[in-house]
Amino acid sequence: MQKDNPNAERYISIARACLRAINDTAENAGSREEKIQAVYEAIDQAFQAEFADYRQSVAIMATVLERIASGQLDGEKAADLARKTLDQQPESTRSAPMH
Secondary structure, eight states: OOTTSTTHHHHHHHHHHHHHHHHHHHHSOSOHHHHHHHHHHHHHHHHHHHTHHHHHHHHHHHHHHHHHHTTOSOHHHHHHHHHHHHHHSOGGGSSOOOO
16 A cells, blocks of 8 residues: 555554464464454454444544434534534544545
8 A cells, every 4th residue: 555545544543452462372272263263353443443433434424414414403504513513523534535
């Protein structure tokens, strides 16, 4: 992955978590299956951590869209609420593609 890719930091963080898990399991006693499961869990935890901002933004935006869709806001209030919501979303979720 090229360094100018907006997701390079996420990729590196997940890769490091995977390598840490592989190294940790190589040193520990346990069955092959337990070691594989530990690596899978480390990968899952890294992904969950890296995409927490996305999940939170999606939840907030869904709530705002539900409020707008209810029809209780006039056009200007709906547009204002949409602008405020977009302004508050984390920088990491603004325009960077997820993959």
